[in-house]
Amino acid sequence: MQNSTPVLIVKKFGGTSVGSIERIKHVASLLQGKGKLCVVVSAMAGETDRLLKLASSVTSDPEPREVDALLGTGEQVTASLLAMELISRGVKARSFDGSQARISTDGIHRHAKITGIDTSELLASIDRGEIPIVTGFQGVDTKGDTTTLGRGGSDISAVALAAALKAKECHIYTDVEGVYSTDPRIVPNARLLPRISHEEMLELASLGAKVLHPRSVYFAMAYKVPLVVRSTFVEGEGTWIVPEEELMEKPIVSGITYRTDETKIRIAKVPGGIESIKRIFVTLAERGIFVDMISQTGSSEGKTSISFTVLDEQGKDALKIVEDACRELKASEVAVDTDIAKVSVVGVGMRYHTGVAADLFTVLAREGIEVSMISTSEIKVSILVPRKYCELAVRALHDAFLVEVSVEK
Amino acid sequence: MQNSTPVLIVKKFGGTSVGSIERIKHVASLLQGKGKLCVVVSAMAGETDRLLKLASSVTSDPEPREVDALLGTGEQVTASLLAMELISRGVKARSFDGSQARISTDGIHRHAKITGIDTSELLASIDRGEIPIVTGFQGVDTKGDTTTLGRGGSDISAVALAAALKAKECHIYTDVEGVYSTDPRIVPNARLLPRISHEEMLELASLGAKVLHPRSVYFAMAYKVPLVVRSTFVEGEGTWIVPEEELMEKPIVSGITYRTDETKIRIAKVPGGIESIKRIFVTLAERGIFVDMISQTGSSEGKTSISFTVLDEQGKDALKIVEDACRELKASEVAVDTDIAKVSVVGVGMRYHTGVAADLFTVLAREGIEVSMISTSEIKVSILVPRKYCELAVRALHDAFLVEVSVEK
Numbered sequence: 001m002q003n004s005t006p007v008l009i010v011k012k013f014g015g016t017s018v019g020s021i022e023r024i025k026h027v028a029s030l031l032q033g034k035g036k037l038c039v040v041v042s043a044m045a046g047e048t049d050r051l052l053k054l055a056s057s058v059t060s061d062p063e064p065r066e067v068d069a070l071l072g073t074g075e076q077v078t079a080s081l082l083a084m085e086l087i088s089r090g091v092k093a094r095s096f097d098g099s100q101a102r103i104s105t106d107g108i109h110r111h112a113k114i115t116g117i118d119t120s121e122l123l124a125s126i127d128r129g130e131i132p133i134v135t136g137f138q139g140v141d142t143k144g145d146t147t148t149l150g151r152g153g154s155d156i157s158a159v160a161l162a163a164a165l166k167a168k169e170c171h172i173y174t175d176v177e178g179v180y181s182t183d184p185r186i187v188p189n190a191r192l193l194p195r196i197s198h199e200e201m202l203e204l205a206s207l208g209a210k211v212l213h214p215r216s217v218y219f220a221m222a223y224k225v226p227l228v229v230r231s232t233f234v235e236g237e238g239t240w241i242v243p244e245e246e247l248m249e250k251p252i253v254s255g256i257t258y259r260t261d262e263t264k265i266r267i268a269k270v271p272g273g274i275e276s277i278k279r280i281f282v283t284l285a286e287r288g289i290f291v292d293m294i295s296q297t298g299s300s301e302g303k304t305s306i307s308f309t310v311l312d313e314q315g316k317d318a319l320k321i322v323e324d325a326c327r328e329l330k331a332s333e334v335a336v337d338t339d340i341a342k343v344s345v346v347g348v349g350m351r352y353h354t355g356v357a358a359d360l361f362t363v364l365a366r367e368g369i370e371v372s373m374i375s376t377s378e379i380k381v382s383i384l385v386p387r388k389y390c391e392l393a394v395r396a397l398h399d400a401f402l403v404e405v406s407v408e409k
Numbered sequence: 410m411q412n413s414t415p416v417l418i419v420k421k422f423g424g425t426s427v428g429s430i431e432r433i434k435h436v437a438s439l440l441q442g443k444g445k446l447c448v449v450v451s452a453m454a455g456e457t458d459r460l461l462k463l464a465s466s467v468t469s470d471p472e473p474r475e476v477d478a479l480l481g482t483g484e485q486v487t488a489s490l491l492a493m494e495l496i497s498r499g500v501k502a503r504s505f506d507g508s509q510a511r512i513s514t515d516g517i518h519r520h521a522k523i524t525g526i527d528t529s530e531l532l533a534s535i536d537r538g539e540i541p542i543v544t545g546f547q548g549v550d551t552k553g554d555t556t557t558l559g560r561g562g563s564d565i566s567a568v569a570l571a572a573a574l575k576a577k578e579c580h581i582y583t584d585v586e587g588v589y590s591t592d593p594r595i596v597p598n599a600r601l602l603p604r605i606s607h608e609e610m611l612e613l614a615s616l617g618a619k620v621l622h623p624r625s626v627y628f629a630m631a632y633k634v635p636l637v638v639r640s641t642f643v644e645g646e647g648t649w650i651v652p653e654e655e656l657m658e659k660p661i662v663s664g665i666t667y668r669t670d671e672t673k674i675r676i677a678k679v680p681g682g683i684e685s686i687k688r689i690f691v692t693l694a695e696r697g698i699f700v701d702m703i704s705q706t707g708s709s710e711g712k713t714s715i716s717f718t719v720l721d722e723q724g725k726d727a728l729k730i731v732e733d734a735c736r737e738l739k740a741s742e743v744a745v746d747t748d749i750a751k752v753s754v755v756g757v758g759m760r761y762h763t764g765v766a767a768d769l770f771t772v773l774a775r776e777g778i779e780v781s782m783i784s785t786s787e788i789k790v791s792i793l794v795p796r797k798y799c800e801l802a803v804r805a806l807h808d809a810f811l812v813e814v815s816v817e818k
Contacts, residue, residue, distance in 0.1 A: 059497035
């Protein structure tokens with residue numbers, strides 16, 4: 001259909017941004033007089049957890065369809081309250097649930113994927129001069145049942161709506177000022193990044209910077225939706241997530257991130273070469289174990305040693321599988337280490353610069369931090385260090401790559 | 410459409426019946442193995458008030474469409490939780506909101522009326538062997554917006570669904586054991602009535618016995634739905650509401666009820682006869698004042714005295730209107746009395762017996778209770794007494810009409 005709203009902007013407000021009546025009133029004040037808008041809201045902070053707790057006190061394994069019907073009420077409450085507040089200010093507004101907004105999804109409850117958005121009702125609302133307030137996180141399947149998109153789903157709703165409505169921009173309002181060069185809690189001089197590429201954001205998001213849901217970044221990249229993350233509470237431009245080609249200067253390192261929820265498993269002296277290794281990883285995959293880093297340390301006497309990391313929560317299952325396989329393969333040693341941290345250095349400039357890994361080793365060696373694994377991608381280098389050195393490693397690398405102009409060698 | 414479920418029963422559970430997870434589990438236990446059912450649920454006790462409080466803390470005059478969208482979430486939460494509980498017990502169940510259950514209403518938000526029910530989805534669910542759990546109190550208008558039926562609306566939903574589904578019976582589960590001959594809190598030997606006629610129930614319901622919403626009784630009468638009110642917590646048959654012709658024995662008095670929320674206004678010596686009186690009541694009606702009892706006490710010298718009652722909450726407005734009118738009409742006196750109680754004696758047998766009013770005066774005279782107004786209908790006599798005598802009057806009348814076989818004269 002024709003895009004009748006060329007200057008439309010989609011604004012999304014997360015749970016803490018609408019966590020109380022006072023905050024909902026504040027959000028309304030941010031929307032007044034801002035031109036053509038479509039607004040997406042999350043459930044009030046804590047509400048989704050409250051509803052999930054109700055469900056889990058009924059049964060440990062609640063029916064997914066009913067969980068979605070239950071959870072869907074959370075965003076509806078916010079959407080109605082925000083619409084009321086706007087109307088009481090003399091601003092035309094109207095709440096839309098997933099079905100009324102015609103956000104179609106597949107029927108996979110709890111983890112539904114958006115299959116299409118019929119924008120006719122929303123565009124009609126905007127043409128009437130209203131601000132449609134759409135419940136994030138949810139849609140409707142072909143049976144007319146409410147579905148939810150999984151944690152962080154409201155970000156996906158917002159970007160998908162921005163794409164479907166051909167919005168000029170999508171603004172994600174949250175409780176942080178944007179994307180930082182690293183975690184400000186451990187590096188006080190972490191910098192707020194004014195711009196970052198989609199690829200970098202994806203690496204940072206997946207690696208633990210809980211600012212944007214990775215699928216929303218994919219959507220923004222695929223549909224070329226200009227996306228910004230900014231604070232609901234502090235004025236500021238926030239961080240724009242842009243195509244790499246729009247970054248004037250391509251920093252070698254944009255951000256440093258870390259996670260401490262992985263377990264390392266090392267198998268030493270596996271006989272049988274690649275065939276044996278393959279069997280272990282095929283079994284892990286079949287059992288639904290997500291393997292993150294893998295590094296194979298050279299073989300001697302036809303025997304291979306290999307290390308890999310899995311999520312802590314899957315550690316026990318993974319170990320069981322590996323031990324069974326090792327008995328069969330007669331591998332001599334299995335070692336587990338949960339006391340680790342993974343630190344990642346991300347930057348699109350790595351595509352054009354070599355030597356980041358070398359610089360990284362230099363910095364860590366200076367601090368006396370031993371690196372037990374390393375894995376690299378086009379725009380990222382991740383290393384595994386002892387858990388106790390995590391903060392020190394992040395600070396040292398931040399100082400080296402993001403504060404100092406060059407690393408002293 | 411063909412009724413494929415001849416033995417279907419509709420069961421409705423009110424807010425206190427589903428007021429906690431424990432109670433929802435108890436309700437599920439009442440539904441297991443009970444044959445073909447359609448269940449209607451209210452919001453968990455306190456939830457509707459919580460949502461209304463959220464709305465009123467946003468604005469004193471919230472948009473009705475948004476209030477309905479907000480309130481509609483209350484029953485959805487109950488419906489999902491109950492469906493989950495049933496499914497976890499191995500009972501097939503599925504929640505339906507007003508739209509999914511295809512309960513069509515007009516577009517009058519907060520006080521919508523049901524205009525039709527397309528039972529195809531519900532019957533399909535029942536045919537699949539499921540128990541559909543329908544959100545009470547709500548429907549959907551032609552625009553696809555959630556509407557609510559007003560306080561007590563879940564009773565209406567239940568009876569309307571029973572009529573549309575051609576159910577054999579409609580069971581209303583609540584926190585009392587049924588309809589009593591009077592308020593058991595003031596008359597300990599009040600009797601639980603096994604059967605009562607629709608007309609009597611309507612009189613009792615309108616007069617303050619908060620057991621069933623009057624509109625649900627009208628629906629049951631109009632669509633000949635066998636209706637029973639019983640307790641969720643105590644086993645028992647409850648009270649059946651039946652057509653008068655099905656009452657084997659037609660008691661002269663079935664119940665005694667009272668209310669203390671009315672104000673009496675007396676205007677003395679109004680000149681101008683019926684024309685002046687008419688003007689006062691037309692003005693009251695135009696201003697939305699609901700007048701309950703009216704009694705005109707004879708005129709002398711061409712002047713009339715008249716008394717009437719209004720709800721306390723409308724007392725001030727009514728008095729203002731009356732005082733303005735009296736100045737204009739040069740009526741000499743206006744008196745207000747808020748210290749009153751209205752006691753009503755209800756029974757279909759009055760149609761066939763005279764002398765109930767006489768018996769009533771005899772009983773009250775014996776107790777020294779003065780009656781300041783009386784109004785009668787075919788199956789009811791209401792009297793106005795001083796507030797302080799309310800409980801005494803109810804007890805004395807209950808003893809006389811419902812415990813003793815005949816009144817001693």
